[in-house]
Amino acid sequence: MSQLFFQGPGQFRGPYSPPGDKSISHRALLFGALAEGKSVYENFLEAEDCLHTLEALKVMGADILHEKGTRRVQIYGKGMHSLAAPHKELYLGNSGTSMRLLLGVLAGQRFDAVLTGDPSLSHRPMRRVTEPLKLMGAQIKGRDNGNFAPLMIHGGKLRGIEFDNKLSSAQVKSALLFAGMYAEGKTIIREVVPSRDHTERFLRASGASFRIDGETLAIEKTEKLQPLSARIAGDISSAAFFIVGAAMTPGSDVVIYDVGLNPTRTGMLDVLKRMGARIEIQVQETMPEVLGTIHVWGTRLKGTGIKHSEIPSLIDELPVLMVAMALAEGESLLSGASELRVKETDRIHSMVQNLKAIGASVEELPDGSLIRGVEVFHGAEVDSFGDHRTAMSMGVASLAARGTIVVKNTDCIATSYPSFLDDYHHLLKS
Numbered sequence: 001m002s003q004l005f006f007q008g009p010g011q012f013r014g015p016y017s018p019p020g021d022k023s024i025s026h027r028a029l030l031f032g033a034l035a036e037g038k039s040v041y042e043n044f045l046e047a048e049d050c051l052h053t054l055e056a057l058k059v060m061g062a063d064i065l066h067e068k069g070t071r072r073v074q075i076y077g078k079g080m081h082s083l084a085a086p087h088k089e090l091y092l093g094n095s096g097t098s099m100r101l102l103l104g105v106l107a108g109q110r111f112d113a114v115l116t117g118d119p120s121l122s123h124r125p126m127r128r129v130t131e132p133l134k135l136m137g138a139q140i141k142g143r144d145n146g147n148f149a150p151l152m153i154h155g156g157k158l159r160g161i162e163f164d165n166k167l168s169s170a171q172v173k174s175a176l177l178f179a180g181m182y183a184e185g186k187t188i189i190r191e192v193v194p195s196r197d198h199t200e201r202f203l204r205a206s207g208a209s210f211r212i213d214g215e216t217l218a219i220e221k222t223e224k225l226q227p228l229s230a231r232i233a234g235d236i237s238s239a240a241f242f243i244v245g246a247a248m249t250p251g252s253d254v255v256i257y258d259v260g261l262n263p264t265r266t267g268m269l270d271v272l273k274r275m276g277a278r279i280e281i282q283v284q285e286t287m288p289e290v291l292g293t294i295h296v297w298g299t300r301l302k303g304t305g306i307k308h309s310e311i312p313s314l315i316d317e318l319p320v321l322m323v324a325m326a327l328a329e330g331e332s333l334l335s336g337a338s339e340l341r342v343k344e345t346d347r348i349h350s351m352v353q354n355l356k357a358i359g360a361s362v363e364e365l366p367d368g369s370l371i372r373g374v375e376v377f378h379g380a381e382v383d384s385f386g387d388h389r390t391a392m393s394m395g396v397a398s399l400a401a402r403g404t405i406v407v408k409n410t411d412c413i414a415t416s417y418p419s420f421l422d423d424y425h426h427l428l429k430s
């Protein structure tokens with residue numbers, strides 16, 4: 001288990017293009033495998049999480065061509081019913097997205113599959129997906145009544161249900177949308193606080209029987225999906241480490257190219273602007289995904305509050321936003337974020353512990369944290385807690401540290417951002 005040394009203080013300066021979006025890369029594979037015909041994606045994210053989805057689909061007979069290092073996948077889809085019974089367990093590593101979205105797809109298949117993951121994934125709650133899928137007619141077994149992997153699923157004849165997505169989880173919503181394409185009757189999903197809508201964009205573009213009416217989504221049995229080809233937008237959740245890092249350190253100046261600006265993902269930019277960040281955004285494309293350029297200049301930020309209704313639009317950016325809050329003038333309150341406790345690790349706990357270790361003034365709350373900004377951090381040894389975003393956030397914290405932040409247990413960074421360290425060193429100016 002490797003450790004990384006981040007020597008502070010520093011600034012970020014220069015041009016930067018983030019790696020492909022993780023959420024879109026997973027969906028590109030799944031939609032590609034179920035479509036009829038060839039889909040080609042450029043800028044596919046070659047990170048462990050997405051490669052687990054790719055492998056799982058291959059184990060079920062999907063024809064996917066991918067040469068490591070090309071960031072290109074070609075998927076020769078053979079239709080909604082083309083997947084075959086896997087001859088071994090589907091091992092999904094650390095990837096909650098792989099497990100939850102695949103459960104939705106598998107619910108509609110006529111075979112058994114067993115889904116497993118690493119210790120972190122085996123402790124993440126799956127009932128939120130397995131319960132509604134069972135209501136639709138899938139048979140799912142696992143510890144705690146289908147809440148924890150390993151999960152055994154036997155799909156079959158499904159029926160549509162009405163579902164209220166109270167957790168505003170895009171993974172739950174997406175699983176049900178996949179299953180809904182196999183179900184008799186309509187599957188209706190209501191979502192009051194919107195979560196990321198990449199699946200909906202794929203459904204529309206590939207011609208599924210799908211409608212959106214305000215807060216209500218309706219999907220019906222879909223016999224055929226069109227193949228799609230696209231360049232996958234840069235991941236704003238990966239870019240976040242450099243956007244927030246630059247925004248919070250005076251003297252920084254970073255231009256981020258080809259980054260996804262899907263409005264269901266950009267809550268972080270609104271929060272940073274409220275904190276007084278100097279950010280300019282230019283939208284270049286809007287369909288099928290919003291894409292553009294972000295220019296960030298560093299300045300001392302001011303404290304702010306982040307509340308429940310904003311959380312889904314910035315859920316993955318909260319660890320690094322907590323770093324910015326810990327440096328911002330005045331007080332910041334993060335609340336309504338208890339979902340952070342069931343991510344790859346309990347991110348409220350991991351970030352509070354780590355921020356305290358480097359001299360921040362942070363208090364852990366059941367659903368967030370109360371933070372009083374300091375002017376500088378100091379060096380210390382901290383732990384990733386096995387969580388990629390905690391590890392990278394602590395690397396970014398070193399920009400404001402007098403000393404070195406040693407992050408232990410950093411192999412996990414490869415789950416979402418294998419080239420993080422290269423980009424970090426490319427942009428870092430001391």
Ligand code: S3P
Nearest residue numbers: 023097168169170171172315316
């Ligand atoms: C994701 C949705 C989010 C996010 C995760 C990716 C997706 O999870 O945290 O990294 O691709 O749908 P939830 O939908 O469970 O909040």
